[in-house]
Amino acid sequence: MSTAWHERLLGGFRRTSDKLGENLSGLLGKAALDDDTLDQIEEALIASDLGPATARRVRERLTGERFALGLTEARLREIVAEEVAAILAPVAKPLEIEAFPRPQVILVIGVNGSGKTTTIAKLAHLLTEQDYSVMLVAGDTFRAAAIGQLKVWADRIGVPIISGSEGADAAGLVFEGVKRGTAEGTDVLIVDTAGRLQNKSGLMDELAKIRRVLGRLNPAAPHDVVLVLDATTGQNGLSQIEVFKETAGVTGLVMTKLDGTARGGVLVAAAEKYGMPIHAIGVGEGVDDLRPFDPKEVARAIAGIERLAPEKSR
Incomplete structure (x- = not known):
């Protein structure tokens, strides 16, 4: 995808990614993820319009992983992006023009x-x-x-x-x-x-x-x-x-x-x-x-990853 389109994507999902950042603010930094923190993360994702099913997926992923040094916001955004990309990948289907006879x-x-x-x-x-x-x-x-x-x-x-x-x-x-x-x-x-x-x-x-x-x-x-x-x-x-x-x-x-x-x-x-x-x-x-659209690119835009860590290569 072109750089111009990529920039428009980031701009288009800015409200969502900013809202996600606001909703997650202050929830992280503990050495361990307890149930209360997981509840709050799940609620933050729902409040960001990602829907309860997506929020539940992220929570289950977090529950299954070990974070020895605590969960950072950057890592949480990566996990959100990965789960969102997995949801979007099966549905990202351009219109195929294949009817015969035409039109x-x-x-x-x-x-x-x-x-x-x-x-x-x-x-x-x-x-x-x-x-x-x-x-x-x-x-x-x-x-x-x-x-x-x-x-x-x-x-x-x-x-x-x-x-x-x-x-x-x-x-x-x-x-x-x-x-x-x-x-x-x-x-x-x-x-x-x-x-x-x-x-x-x-x-x-x-x-x-x-x-x-x-x-x-x-x-x-x-x-x-x-x-x-x-x-x-x-x-x-x-x-x-x-x-x-x-x-x-x-x-x-x-x-x-x-x-x-x-x-x-x-x-x-x-x-x-x-x-x-x-x-x-x-x-x-x-x-x-x-x-x-590219599911991974959109998922990262939704998670706000490009602006959070621009120095990281995709």
Whole structure:
């Protein structure tokens, strides 16, 4: 990964790593780790949004190791990084474009305000960088702003877009997109959808209609149903996974807004609880700020290791 991306990662997880440092402050330095200290370390990790399961893993690891000279904060951060990397490694899976016949259809879902529309643009940019041809479908027809925003992005990154007016039939636009994408040999069709979590039945009905239309054209579509999660919502993001998993058949996640104010530990909690593929993370506003991630690098950023001991080589 480039140095610039690495620096953005460190910045993106700064709130989490700083919070971890604050929560661990004063807990260490004893010659032996007693149950009371282990309880406090576990609570500190949960308070840092890493989730109870991750905190329990770290505690069990600490219980099983001997620290003759006491446990230092630097060593504890290393252990946290190792355990977090072990949790993230199985879920760090970039989107694979392998559908045949083309196009591969990716439905993108998420609540309004999650950064869904800009994530679609960044994802399209990432795929065009990999030499895939991409077409967008502005299927969030309930908001004129979403349609307009996606058109601007499509123009900016130089990809075609299928769109209609506010209130247009989303399934009809998807139908048009697949037909055109098939005729033109487009590799990837990325479909924006309405983010109406508060109206589950309406969301389910619309997605079911889109699926029926897709099924008539290509029984394998949609090939991916990607949920965009806003990392600033913390644990609330986990409940969104629960709801969308049931209503929309989510196959993978993209986590956005890891911009230094985010509660980045939720990335780990989501991986631990659901084990779903996390295709990419977004660490800024720029079109290049969405990328697949290296589990070890992210784990070290979460644990704040680079800033704690910059002289150590990785």
